[in-house]
Every structure is written in structure tokens, then in C-alpha cells.
Amino acid sequence: MYLCTMIFIFRLLIATLTIFICVGCKTNSPASIDNFSEVAYSPQYATGFEICQDDSQNTLLRVTRPWQGNNIEEQHLAIFASAEAAAHYEGQHIVGAAERIVCMSTSHIAMLDALGLSDRIVGVSGKQYVMNEAVANNPNVADVGYDSNLNYELLVTLRPDIVLMYGVSAENSAVTAKLRSLNIPYIYLGDYTELSPLGKAEWIVAIAEITGYREAGIAYIEGVAERYNAVRNGITRGETPKRIMLNTPYEDVWYMPSDDSYLVQLIEDAGGTYIYKGMNPSGGSRGISLEEAYRLVSEADIWLNVGQCRTLSDLSNSAPHFMATDVVKRGDVYNNNRRQSAAGGSDFWESAIVRPDVVLSDIAKIVAGDDTDLYYHCRLN
DSSP: OHHHHHHHHHHHHHHHHHHHHHHHHHHHSOOSGGGOOEEEEOOSSOSSEEEEEOTTSOEEEEESOOSSSSOOOOEEEEEESSHHHHTTOOSSEEESSOOSEEESSHHHHHHHHHTTOGGGEEEESOGGGOOOHHHHTOTTSEEOEETTEEOHHHHHHHOOSEEEEOOSSSOOHHHHHHHHHTTOOEEEOOGGGOOSHHHHHTTHHHHHHHHTOHHHHHHHHHHHHHHHHHHHHTOOOOSSOOEEEEOOOBTTBEEEOOTTSHHHHHHHHTTOEETTTTTOOSSSOEEEOHHHHHHHHHHOSEEEOOTTOOSHHHHHHHOGGGTTSHHHHHTOEEESOSSBOTTOOBGGGTGGGGOHHHHHHHHHHHHTTOOTTOSSOEEOO
């Protein structure tokens, strides 16, 4: 009887110890995103991401809008302090700050550069279009190809800690499946989906989190916001704002952005008024006929962002029927391609994403009739 009792007690102790060990393992190694229950950073301007944390200094980048459209699937990247903490996590994750980074979008190059971390870039997509000279001229930065045509052999040799992706309307499952099979972490970032100029720029905090520089990212966006608001608040607004027309035709259709779009918000903040305001409140660009576009151009005080045109001669080739309008005759036609690579890469879609204060300053000068010292824009001659 005594022996049976001792055996029972021994088995009970073993079972209890096993339970404690299992519970300890689950506590130290999060098995799901549910463990990241505390919000560590909630953006002030951006709407597509947040940073969460658990109780052990591990964080989760939660991307709620990684691409445009209705087929939205939330993306996550866990950032663990140690390999031990990451041991039982099956989702996309990295251990420690990312030191070797592949950028599939030039805006992410600009964000890393703004943080002083462009030297961590080991691969890009379309190197000939990159405006950042330190990256474009660096022989150690490889061109990994495009989207479905990625050079996976080259990618493996780069040993990236993370691939920063962008999606048009959905995840490219063929690409992500291949990356998972190669054990290469990735995350889709949706900065381009933001409508607010400051919202686009605030995604620098997401990249700062991935690289271990969250506070630097926060300080950067705070500085940009301060300068942006200083420009906006310093504008003298007349009773009759300048009416601004946008774009040029594409295959006989003229696309006009919605009132809540990135460019329209910049125009309004710069003291101008969007000539199509009220006709397309939200929901993306709307195509209009060339006849309607001609009427709008004829009524415009300023014509802005005219496709790939750099001269009035280019504009004549692109939109010949619009050359007799008053806005063209006055020479009040501007484009955002002052800073452009030989291959056609535009800094307006690279560094300007993290410098909306400079973009706003450009447009404010254009609205005021001053085209001196423009950074991203130029007047067509």
C-alpha cells in the first residue's frame, strides 16, 4: 500500500512538472498574433498600420491595408528580441533589427535613406529607376527583378533579413509561396494607399520599427508634420483661389482624381482649388471625355502634373488640341518631373513621399505665381 501511494505521488509530480514546462514554453514563445495585445504605436496620420507588442519586448507590425481594392488581407510581421522567443511562431517574422533589406518600391528606399539607413539596402527592383545616388551607384546593391520575375537565385545570395513588398490589388501568392520556401521573410507595406500626404510619410515609422529605429521614425514624422503645417498655415488665401487642372489623357480618356486624393489635398493645403472639386468626392480616379477635359483646361488658372512632358513641345505631342487654351498661352503649365533619372524614374514618387512639406512648398509657390527654387516641379517652356 505504501509503495502504491509513493508511485502515485511520483506520477502526479511528473505530470505537474510537465504542465509547468509546457505553460512556460507557451509564455516565452508566442504561438499567434493574439499575444501582441498592447498597442505600442498608433499612427496620427496614416490609416493602414499599427505597431503592437507583447509583454516580453517583442513587437508586431500589423498592416491593415497592404494594397488597394476590396480584396484586403491583413498582413503581419513579428519582430522578436531573440531566436528563443521566435521558436514557436509560424507567421512572418524576423529576429532583431533587419540589417540586410531588399526594397521592391522606391518609396521604401527613400524612407530608409531618411532614417540614415540606406547602407542596409542590398537589393532593389528596377535599379535604373532609382533616384537615390548612394543606392543607384552602389555596385553592392543588386537588382532583383520585378514582381513575378524575381531572380530568386540572386535573392538567396543576398541573404536578406526582410523583403519589403508592395501589392497592387492582392498578394502575389506565387511570389510569397516561393519566399516562404526559401525562408526569406517579407512584409507588404501599403504606404501608397494612403490619401493623406502626412499619412504616406508616416509609414517611415513602420520601416523604423523593422530596423530598430522606432523613435527616430517618430521624430522624423513629427518634424515633417511641423514643417508641413508651417507652410500651410503661412499661406495667404485670396477670395478667389487659383483653379488647378490635373493630368493629361491616357488612351483618349482623362482620369481625374477624387477630392480626397493625395494630390488634391496638397492643392487645397497650398491655397489652390481643384477645378473638378465636388464632381468626384471619393472612390478613386474617374475617367472623363476629352471634350469635358478641354472645357476644364480652358477654365483653369494652372495646369499641373502633365504626364511625362518636360517641355511645351512634349505637351503639344501629347495633347495637341489643348495648346490653344489660355493656361498654355500664359505658360502656367507645370510638371512634377524636375528630378528624374535618365531611365525615367521620378523622385516625386521616391523621396517626395517622405518630404510632403517640400512638395507643399512647391505647389504653394506655383499657386502664388513664383516658380523660383522649385524642388520637384518645373514650369514647361
